[in-house]
Amino acid sequence: MRATMRLYILASGSRGNAAVVEGPTGSVLVDCGLSRRELHRRAALVGCDLDRVCAILVTHEHGDHTSGLSVICNHFDGPVYATAGTAMARAHLTRLPLSAVSNDCRLELGGMIVQGFPLSHDVSDPMCFRFEVVESHRVVDAIAWATDTGYLTASAMHALHGCRILGIEANHDPQALADGPYPRFLKNRIAGDTGHLSNAQAAEALPDLITSDTQTVVAMHVSQENNRADLAAQALAQAVNARLDPPGGSVAHAAGGRLTVCVSSQTEPMAFR
Numbered sequence: 001m002r003a004t005m006r007l008y009i010l011a012s013g014s015r016g017n018a019a020v021v022e023g024p025t026g027s028v029l030v031d032c033g034l035s036r037r038e039l040h041r042r043a044a045l046v047g048c049d050l051d052r053v054c055a056i057l058v059t060h061e062h063g064d065h066t067s068g069l070s071v072i073c074n075h076f077d078g079p080v081y082a083t084a085g086t087a088m089a090r091a092h093l094t095r096l097p098l099s100a101v102s103n104d105c106r107l108e109l110g111g112m113i114v115q116g117f118p119l120s121h122d123v124s125d126p127m128c129f130r131f132e133v134v135e136s137h138r139v140v141d142a143i144a145w146a147t148d149t150g151y152l153t154a155s156a157m158h159a160l161h162g163c164r165i166l167g168i169e170a171n172h173d174p175q176a177l178a179d180g181p182y183p184r185f186l187k188n189r190i191a192g193d194t195g196h197l198s199n200a201q202a203a204e205a206l207p208d209l210i211t212s213d214t215q216t217v218v219a220m221h222v223s224q225e226n227n228r229a230d231l232a233a234q235a236l237a238q239a240v241n242a243r244l245d246p247p248g249g250s251v252a253h254a255a256g257g258r259l260t261v262c263v264s265s266q267t268e269p270m271a272f273r
């Protein structure tokens with residue numbers, strides 16, 4: 001595959017999420033759990049031009065994905081897409097000019113084909129997206145990720161397969177979650193079928209998702225309470241026979257350097273080319 005898109009993960013985790021996919025003719029913002037000011041500050045740090053954003057996609061109603069949306073929408077003229085379930089789920093969302101789409105929607109935005117797919121999370125109708133650039137009926141580039149899901153649905157496995165850049169939720173280390181400070185109901189919620197993917201679940205899925213086209217695997221929505229970057233990296237690296245560099249760090253390489261495994265951050269924006 002050829003790098004015709006870029007991915008900017010401006011924030012990932014339970015304290016706020018926002019990502020931008022930059023396509024050939026425009027960019028798409030996925031979720032906004034940051035203030036407008038913080039979104040712009042982080043975008044500038046990694047050279048992400050928010051003036052190119054031509055549409056906003058909302059995965060689900062949780063505050064870590066939507067807290068900044070109302071203000072962003074006041075300054076944005078383009079379409080904002082969410083499922084009808086998400087659009088109706090919270091008062092602050094019902095007041096926004098959201099365009100309702102199905103969780104398997106297919107949109108053309110910024111020169112990209114955007115394919116929605118459903119997730120399993122304790123919200124109304126969650127979805128995530130695969131982004132493709134197609135030339136002469138051939139997929140030349142693909143980026144997808146999935147977070148906020150208790151397991152990967154069959155359509156999620158399909159959508160995540162064979163991407164050049166693949167993001168996968170590695171929310172918690174099961175032992176760290178069990179030993180951690182959260183009350184039992186919250187531990188059960190996180191580990192349940194409508195909660196979040198663990199390091200082990202992500203690692204188990206990974207070999208079925210990567211192909212020779214895959215260049216980057218990013219662990220996403222990594223919990224600051226129930227996980228560590230090095231644990232998430234280690235789990236994913238092991239699954240694809242990648243070697244941590246340096247040992248004990250949170251970046252790994254495999255396939256003679258053609259595949260990189262890394263971990264997204266709650267606080268530091270990251271750019272992937």
Ligand SMILES: [Zn+2]
Nearest residue numbers: 014062064148
């Ligand atoms: Zn979340």
Ligand SMILES: [Zn+2]
Nearest residue numbers: 060062121148
């Ligand atoms: Zn969520």
